[in-house]
Amino acid sequence: xxxxxxxxxxxxxxxxxxxxxxxxxxxxxxxxxxxxxxxxxxxxxxxxxxxxxxxxxxxxxxxxxxxxxxxxxxxxxxxxxxxxxxxxxxxxxxxxxxxxxxxxxxxxxxxxxxxxxxxxxxxxxxxxxxxxxxxxxxxxxxxxxxxxxxxxxxxxxxxxxxxxxxxxxxxxxxxxxxxxxxxxxxxxxxxxxxxxxxxxxxxxxxxxxxxxxxxxxxxxxxxxxxxxxxxxxxxxxxxxxxxxxxxxxxxxxxxxxxxx
Numbered sequence: 021x022x023x024x025x026x027x028x029x030x031x032x033x034x035x036x037x038x039x040x041x042x043x044x045x046x047x048x049x050x051x052x053x054x055x056x057x058x059x060x061x062x063x064x065x066x067x068x069x070x071x072x073x074x075x076x077x078x079x080x081x082x083x084x085x086x087x088x089x090x091x092x093x094x095x096x097x098x099x100x101x102x103x104x105x106x107x108x109x110x111x112x113x114x115x116x117x118x119x120x121x122x123x124x125x126x127x128x129x130x131x132x133x134x135x136x137x138x139x140x141x142x143x144x145x146x147x148x149x150x151x152x153x154x155x156x157x158x159x160x161x162x163x164x165x166x167x168x169x170x171x172x173x174x175x176x177x178x179x180x181x182x183x184x185x186x187x188x189x190x191x192x193x194x195x196x197x198x199x200x201x202x203x204x205x206x207x208x209x210x211x212x213x214x215x216x217x218x219x220x221x222x223x224x225x226x227x228x229x230x231x232x233x234x235x236x237x238x239x240x241x242x243x244x245x246x247x248x249x250x251x252x253x254x255x256x257x258x259x260x261x262x263x264x265x266x267x268x269x270x271x272x273x274x275x276x277x278x279x280x
Contacts, residue, residue, distance in 0.1 A: 022052040022098050022175050023124035025163050026090055027067055030055040031162050042168060045177045046216055052125075053167060058082075061089030070133055079134030087129065087140050100146035104159030104166075105131055106278035108148025111166060114188035115149070119166070128166060130159030133214035190246050194238055196229040228258045235264045 025033050037053040045051035059067040063085070070080040091097065102108070109115065119126055129136070129145060137165065141148060151162040171177050199210040213225045234242050245251055246266055251259075256266045 021026070021050065021120070022054065023167055023170070024056060024094060024097055024127040025129070025167075026055045026056045026058050026087070027130040027132065027158075027160055027163070028058045029130075029160055030057045032085075033130075033163060036164050037167065041177065042171055045171055045174070048176060050174050050176045051171050056090055056094065058086055058090050061086035061090075061091075061093070069233075073134065077134070081134050082132055082136045082140070084137040084139045084144075086143055087136070091127075091129070091144060098127055101127040101129065101144070102147050102149045102166075103129045103131060103136060103141055103145045104151070104162040105141070105148040106150050106153075106155065106176070108150040110148045111151050111162075111169075113169070115193075116166070116169040117173055119170045128159070128163045130163050134159040134236075156159070189241075192241060192250065193230040193234045194241070196226040196233065227255070231255055231258055232262055235259060235262075 027033055033053075034055045036042065037055075042051060042053070048051065058069050062068050069086045070084055071083050073079070073081045091101065128149075129140070149162070149166060150163045156162060199214060203210045203215060211225065213221050216222070231242075242264075251266060259266055
């Protein structure tokens with residue numbers, strides 16, 4: 021998977037992508053992140069990439085000329101090319117899976133200052149992505165969020181391939197609680213079922229805990245599953261046992277129940 025990133029802070033992106041999981045993925049050949057300095061598209065001695073906005077107002081805006089030059093100087097640029105922007109499509113696990121399944125990779129443009137000239141969004145990029153309803157100083161952190169989330173879904177990136185499928189949002193739920201040694205710490209014990217060796221019981225407990233945690237902390241996610249009729253009969257029963265009512269007729273009745 022090749023990902024090209026355009027930024028005025030190439031060292032920030034390159035440094036993070038060279039460490040930990042992303043660094044190992046690059047060393048193994050599973051991930052190829054290429055970082056481009058937007059200032060290379062400037063045509064003055066100061067390497068200017070921004071100017072004051074038409075109509076007045078605070079801050080500076082990234083100019084179109086340097087961005088177009090920088091992007092167009094990469095002949096084999098992987099598409100789609102996305103601008104990191106608060107007004108973009110909300111980036112979540114499903115979008116990450118979509119990007120990870122693409123054969124040719126993709127590219128990212130990091131905005132900065134008060135924003136990017138609208139002609140970049142209209143005529144240079146293929147779309148916009150937003151990592152959340154909050155404001156950052158620039159798109160670099162957003163780009164890193166996208167890169168790491170996508171990279172985790174690529175083959176041979178994680179040491180255990182199940183890690184990408186058994187975690188929060190993979191199936192629309194928050195992840196179940198995790199425990200490790202010691203079995204008892206300051207009087208707080210690991211649930212007995214996790215030490216039972218009964219894999220069916222462990223799977224059922226984890227599913228139930230994921231459902232309950234999602235219902236408590238992210239009811240919006242549970243509502244999506246309800247609307248999509250993505251809950252099994254045993255899911256509905258587990259929620260009902262803990263006071264969470266699911267309207268009748270929303271369970272996938274053709275599914276077999278998980279082990280209780």
